[in-house]
Amino acid sequence: MFQLHYQTIRPLTTAHLAQTMTLLSLTSEELRQQIESELASNPALELVEERRCPMCHRLLPPRGVCPVCSRPSNEASPEEPIVFVSPRDDFYTHGDRTADDYPDEGVSTIADDLPTYVLRQVAPELGSEQRKIAAYLLTHLDEDGLLTTSLIEVARYFHKPLSSVEAIQKIIQHAEPVGVGSTSPQEALLVQLEVLSESRFVPGLAEKLIREAMDQLSRHQYAEMARMFGVSQTQVQQVVRFISENLYPFPGRSHWGDVRQPANEALEVYRQPDVIISYMDNDPKNPLIVEVILPLAGTLRINPLFRGAIQQASDEKKDAWKSDLERASLFVKCMQQRNHTMLRLMQRLVGLQRSYITHGEKHLIPFTRAQLSRELEVHESTISRAVSNKTVQLPNRRIIPLSSFFDRSLNVRTVLREMIASESTPLSDSELAEMLAEKGFSVARRTVAKYRAMEGILPAHLRDISSVRA
DNA sequence: CTATGGCACGGATT
DNA sequence: AATCCGTGCCATAG
Structure with missing residues (x-):
């Protein structure tokens, strides 16, 4: 509401527009690279030194005040999220901790390795003693994400009871x-x-197979397994399919067996979020804090000295410098524009989907990019770019793609899941379709089948047996 | 005969 | 213009 006046003042040149679009579609990680290369190649641009909020230790914009701590408490409705651009080079999941709280951390590398990635997630839950143990454990992971030491050794090493490890x-x-x-x-x-x-819903047989027939499972000995548990071979196959589609034995890789895992998928998993949503002071009663990440320890601006220097420069240099200056000012404007758009986007989105964020997938309100673009009065493609490839970290620390806010069927699928989970006798797809219709979700029978498949739920006639039998 | 999965079509979305 | 998604129709399995 404050920092946004520039918006329509200046006619948007095509260059401006094009660059803003490009910046908008970048993830925080890519953005950082972009900014750094711009900074390195353009002397007119500078990164002003960071200031931190004395209360919560967040990085602050150069002249701004902390959007969280200085928030006027009187006009605050807890419904309204606090949305702001948050420059941070640390990326730790909770803004109220400083980099000093984390052991053995180098400077922020963007693509984290696995141990760092995990440590960042768990650190907020642990005391400093525990954190040391966690860090130790995580340094003993192999490339598959499995532990290479035994817990007993670790316990001995730290002189702690096994249970605490x-x-x-x-x-x-x-x-x-x-x-x-x-x-x-x-x-x-x-x-x-x-x-x-x-x-x-998970088939009850799955756990038994993994627990008691791991050998046979890894060798695909269906007949053997069917015999061990006294079920049909097709049932075993179904459950094995469920397992191989939903579980992965080597957490460090993303899928079964193959080492050739595509690079982009790995990136997807380890990427830093582009937006972090949390509760103020970690209390669910408080308003949501939405941080649009700006992966820098400071703020960009045009170097004021450069402006002065240009006057005294020799003629031949003057031209070059002038163009530098223009480029820099364009870049800064585009950055502002980008941030502005992201802010408005998240403001609306979080306001609308608050219960999705706090209460889970069932409460997702179906919403399309097109609708949002109309409300914000921007082009549809703007929203598309802003949303695609970005991720959001929810208060429960899960990292989800921003595009899931626009999933047309997630809520229906969730309700469906619950219905099946609590069914007493297995329901057929058409029965499920009817029940959903009663709850206000009218979907075709065929669609129920598709949702089931998406959720990895077995068809009715295979459902009961495996779970009842357990 | 019933319950499901496959294929393909059309409209919505990106 | 390309893609995604819900659906209807039909073949197939049980």
């Missing part, structure tokens, strides 16, 4: 990628299964 391992295992820090593929699978079962 186990507790820390458990926290690590529940971080992304789920199952990391397990001592075996089997353990990793079990953790993933447990996590998965919180949100979806």
